[in-house]
Amino acid sequence: MTAQLEAPHTTAAVEWHVVCPVAQLLRERGVAALVPGAGQVAVFRLADGSVRVVGNRDPFSGANVMSRGIVGTRAGSPTVASPMYKQVFDLVTGRCLDDEAVALPTYASRVHAGMVFVAVAAR
Amino acid sequence: MSTSSAPQPHGAPAHLVVVGNGMVGQRLVESLRARDESGRWRVTVLCEEPRPAYDRVALSSWFTGASEADLCLVPEGFYDGDPLLDLRVGESAVAVDRAARTVTTSTGAVVAYDALVLATGSYAFVPPIEGKDLPGAFVYRTIADLEEMRAHAAGRRVGAVVGGGLLGLEAANALLGLGLETHVVEFAPRLMAVQVDEGGGAVLRRHIERLGITVHAGTATAALRPGGDGSVARMEFADGNGIDTDLVVFAAGVRARDELARSSGLTVGPRGGVVVDSACRTEDPRVFAIGECACIDGGVYGLVAPGYAMAEVVADRLLDGASEFPGADLSTKLKLLGVDVASFGDAHAASPGALEVVYTDQVAGTYKKLVLSDDAQTLLGGVLVGDASAYPALRGLVGGPLPGTPEEVLVGTAELAGPTGNAVVCSCAGVTAGEITTAICEGGCADVPSLKSCTRAGTGCGSCVPLLKKMLADAGVQQSRGLCEHFPELNRADLFDIVRVRQVRTFSQLVREHGTGRGCDICKPVVASILASLGNGHILAGEQAALQDTNDHFLANIQKDGTYSVVPRIPGGEITPDKLIVIGEVARDFGLYTKITGGQRIDLFGARVEQLPAIWRRLVDAGFESGHAYGKSLRTVKSCVGSTWCRYGVQDSVGLAIDLELRYRGLRGPHKIKAGVSGCARECAEARSKDIGIIATEKGWNLYVGGNGGFTPRHAELLLSDLTTEELVRYVDRYLMYYVRTADRLQRTAAWVEALDGGIDHLRSVIVEDSLGICAELDAAMAAHVDGYADEWRAALDDPETLRRFASFVNAPGEPDRDIVFVVERDQPRPARPEERVLIGGPRLEVRK
Numbered sequence A: 001m002t003a004q005l006e007a008p009h010t011t012a013a014v015e016w017h018v019v020c021p022v023a024q025l026l027r028e029r030g031v032a033a034l035v036p037g038a039g040q041v042a043v044f045r046l047a048d049g050s051v052r053v054v055g056n057r058d059p060f061s062g063a064n065v066m067s068r069g070i071v072g073t074r075a076g077s078p079t080v081a082s083p084m085y086k087q088v089f090d091l092v093t094g095r096c097l098d099d100e101a102v103a104l105p106t107y108a109s110r111v112h113a114g115m116v117f118v119a120v121a122a123r
Numbered sequence B: 001m002s003t004s005s006a007p008q009p010h011g012a013p014a015h016l017v018v019v020g021n022g023m024v025g026q027r028l029v030e031s032l033r034a035r036d037e038s039g040r041w042r043v044t045v046l047c048e049e050p051r052p053a054y055d056r057v058a059l060s061s062w063f064t065g066a067s068e069a070d071l072c073l074v075p076e077g078f079y080d081g082d083p084l085l086d087l088r089v090g091e092s093a094v095a096v097d098r099a100a101r102t103v104t105t106s107t108g109a110v111v112a113y114d115a116l117v118l119a120t121g122s123y124a125f126v127p128p129i130e131g132k133d134l135p136g137a138f139v140y141r142t143i144a145d146l147e148e149m150r151a152h153a154a155g156r157r158v159g160a161v162v163g164g165g166l167l168g169l170e171a172a173n174a175l176l177g178l179g180l181e182t183h184v185v186e187f188a189p190r191l192m193a194v195q196v197d198e199g200g201g202a203v204l205r206r207h208i209e210r211l212g213i214t215v216h217a218g219t220a221t222a223a224l225r226p227g228g229d230g231s232v233a234r235m236e237f238a239d240g241n242g243i244d245t246d247l248v249v250f251a252a253g254v255r256a257r258d259e260l261a262r263s264s265g266l267t268v269g270p271r272g273g274v275v276v277d278s279a280c281r282t283e284d285p286r287v288f289a290i291g292e293c294a295c296i297d298g299g300v301y302g303l304v305a306p307g308y309a310m311a312e313v314v315a316d317r318l319l320d321g322a323s324e325f326p327g328a329d330l331s332t333k334l335k336l337l338g339v340d341v342a343s344f345g346d347a348h349a350a351s352p353g354a355l356e357v358v359y360t361d362q363v364a365g366t367y368k369k370l371v372l373s374d375d376a377q378t379l380l381g382g383v384l385v386g387d388a389s390a391y392p393a394l395r396g397l398v399g400g401p402l403p404g405t406p407e408e409v410l411v412g413t414a415e416l417a418g419p420t421g422n423a424v425v426c427s428c429a430g431v432t433a434g435e436i437t438t439a440i441c442e443g444g445c446a447d448v449p450s451l452k453s454c455t456r457a458g459t460g461c462g463s464c465v466p467l468l469k470k471m472l473a474d475a476g477v478q479q480s481r482g483l484c485e486h487f488p489e490l491n492r493a494d495l496f497d498i499v500r501v502r503q504v505r506t507f508s509q510l511v512r513e514h515g516t517g518r519g520c521d522i523c524k525p526v527v528a529s530i531l532a533s534l535g536n537g538h539i540l541a542g543e544q545a546a547l548q549d550t551n552d553h554f555l556a557n558i559q560k561d562g563t564y565s566v567v568p569r570i571p572g573g574e575i576t577p578d579k580l581i582v583i584g585e586v587a588r589d590f591g592l593y594t595k596i597t598g599g600q601r602i603d604l605f606g607a608r609v610e611q612l613p614a615i616w617r618r619l620v621d622a623g624f625e626s627g628h629a630y631g632k633s634l635r636t637v638k639s640c641v642g643s644t645w646c647r648y649g650v651q652d653s654v655g656l657a658i659d660l661e662l663r664y665r666g667l668r669g670p671h672k673i674k675a676g677v678s679g680c681a682r683e684c685a686e687a688r689s690k691d692i693g694i695i696a697t698e699k700g701w702n703l704y705v706g707g708n709g710g711f712t713p714r715h716a717e718l719l720l721s722d723l724t725t726e727e728l729v730r731y732v733d734r735y736l737m738y739y740v741r742t743a744d745r746l747q748r749t750a751a752w753v754e755a756l757d758g759g760i761d762h763l764r765s766v767i768v769e770d771s772l773g774i775c776a777e778l779d780a781a782m783a784a785h786v787d788g789y790a791d792e793w794r795a796a797l798d799d800p801e802t803l804r805r806f807a808s809f810v811n812a813p814g815e816p817d818r819d820i821v822f823v824v825e826r827d828q829p830r831p832a833r834p835e836e837r838v839l840i841g842g843p844r845l846e847v848r849k
Helices: B023-035 B056-064 B143-153 B166-177 B198-210 B259-263 B304-318 B391-397 B406-411 B433-441 B448-455 B465-474 B492-502 B507-514 B523-533 B542-547 B550-554 B577-590 B609-621 B653-664 B725-742 B749-755 B759-767 B775-788 B792-797 B834-840
Strands: A014-021 A029-035 A039-045 A051-055 A070-074 A077-081 A088-090 A109-112 A115-121 B014-019 B041-047 B085-089 B093-097 B102-105 B110-112 B115-118 B122-124 B137-139 B158-162 B181-185 B214-216 B221-226 B232-237 B242-244 B247-250 B254-256 B274-276 B287-289 B294-296 B332-336 B339-345 B355-361 B366-372 B379-385 B424-426 B564-566 B593-596 B602-607 B634-639 B673-678 B692-696 B701-705 B717-723 B822-825 B828-831
Touching (some): A029 A115, A051 A109, A070 B523, A070 B542, B014 B023, B014 B110, B023 B041, B023 B304, B056 B143, B143 B247, B158 B166, B158 B242, B166 B247, B198 B214, B198 B355, B198 B366, B274 B287, B294 B304, B339 B391, B379 B391, B448 B465, B492 B507, B492 B523, B492 B725, B577 B593, B653 B692, B701 B725, B717 B725, B725 B759, B725 B775, B759 B775
Parallel strands (some): B014 B041, B014 B115, B041 B085, B158 B181, B274 B294, B634 B673, B673 B692
Antiparallel strands (some): A014 A115, A039 A051, B093 B102, B122 B254, B221 B232, B232 B242, B339 B379, B355 B366, B366 B379, B564 B602, B593 B602
């Protein structure tokens, strides 16, 4: 699960964790993953093939469902809509676009050697 | 009877002794003094505390800067120089001799009385637990208590309150004011259990927790343990857990101080309190009792308002009046820790047959409940948490007829909502018509999404969205007919025609050629539905998978905790014993909650994503198929038992229902579609509340269309009469296909028929007389649907690629989501509520793999 050795850009402040092969991700769809230090994250592959990672917990319902939301865009920015009460979140900033007081945690990600990596702050 | 204690107007003043100078006792003295213009009464007040009456309700403000003088309730100079008033501070009553009509005080003085009023109030109840008398354990009752608490808290870190009621939360506020990390431990499963119900308690709890207070609900305090310095260091709970705390406040209720009455032989109530009649008089006509020490109508009231009412009654009676205690109005509205809480009337729906209407907005943190009489005509009471702005109006309506439907009362209606009105449009977020008008006229909001973002209106249950649209239209804002920002000029019917005529096969192609961006949760499911209606293979095949909302994506219905429910199709509601047993076995083996639906089938709740394939493997193997409860598609065809068994039935309603359900199963449309078939005019299948309602006649079938239950109920209208089965099927085919092609997104047939130019007559001309010349197309489209039907779940189980998506975690596919926690209620699992999750805490209930 942890694969710091092959992970890119591991620094003192950040640990990279391998999650899954990028080929396993449907475009414009998400999956949930367990990442040490971050708990449940939602990993999305966008239409352009890039990967975005946010927290999987929907702040409005408290359920771990963000990975099951519909991916889209709002004014050009990639978004995911909570499948529970439909609030839309910016996948780059994590910010909820329907309630500026709310945001999802965001995590850096990389695709390296066909694998998706997620960065969490080193503990 | 006449007031034997009342002196004659011309004689020397009689002597009233008031025992207690709390809020209620003080009120009596002030009221009597104001009314007694001829000076018939001389009053001696015994005040046990070292200071005269102060505002106990506002006690916690003492910690946030209010001085003793701020809290003092005695008007300046009230007792000074008035020959008829004698306030004895620091002197309490220790005995009453009713025969001699004297009171002995703590100084040894013996005071004779003509009338005696007991206003001794109450004391804090301290549960009989080990360590309750340790240094650091306090009650929350007097300014002296507060002084001791403050002295003890200096240099200490953590405080805990035993009791999550009104007083307990006040005490918690005090601990916050002292800068302590604060815990509230409540034995009941929710906060303020007396005033608010479960839903209100949950919302209140979220607010309280947001302030940094840790709530331990459903938790009994078992003991307090001392630390090295001999004062409280730890609180132990009955469940074996506990918390480290430096200070404990008992605020778990109060008990009437009725010891004077007991020792003088007066009757006390079963749970304490001096028993008085409606004049607040004890069995001794010269002795009255008021406030928290009185037991009136069998109750002891811990609120100040009933106490004040009693004080007024006694003041009047002492002057030969005939006032009676009007009964306690326990309505309360308070701001606890910054949170509005109100309850009024029959807040707990205790009246026989009482109905409850509840609105919750977890986002805004508001909870509103109306309690109505069994005919839903009369308001009996309610609970408001988070936003109590409606309290004054609603409280005024108690006992009277509702001025509209419960929705209208809480949501507000166009009529009530004038352009500058205070009428609440969105009761979930508490947004008034005036605020919305301002947002439109001055805030530049030109559509519903911007109104939502700007005012929060419509972000909760969504039932006010039509009203928001109407207000936009009324304000002259031209609303785009387009679906969303990605198809700003095209509605669902336009997209349907484009996809159909140009034979578009993918969303990507459609948005590239006819829209902008990459879509959203509005347009993607619409296009997915259109593609499915036009027969483009399995809904999870290829790019279509990314268009489906979560229900269609997992072929199940998401529930509040992120689990799913499973509904196998039971056509017409007819099921064999063997299949019933299979459903029971599957539910049992996977630990699912089962409930009979309104559509005559069985819903299995609590399945985690990774369990769905195994559940469906069992169901499919037993001959079940998808019930499409998750889709904007045909749900059920409900039926009565019909002529097969019923002595009144004139046609085989079950047989027709099954045929229709199997014909239209899997048909995707703008919204869900429900149907019903009744075997006679008694209409036991309630078919006229359905999109398609069929009622048997002696000669055949009557076809009704456009019915609806839900938020806006509508009876289906008669489209055609006395049809043969063959005719009926033909017209239903065309009706459904015409609807699928032309209705707007999420427009049920009821709204669609209403919006059709020409209404039902137009519909009849299109599908019977073929006025548009499209009937052959519609017939062919339905034939293609019927021929192309395949069970979505069977197909999913046969495709390993699709099955792989049913993983809880991409890197731990069988690992259950540990945040999904169930508790057992009525022998079945249900999601744990937030306060129960705290209790369950640490080791979770075992979840079945």
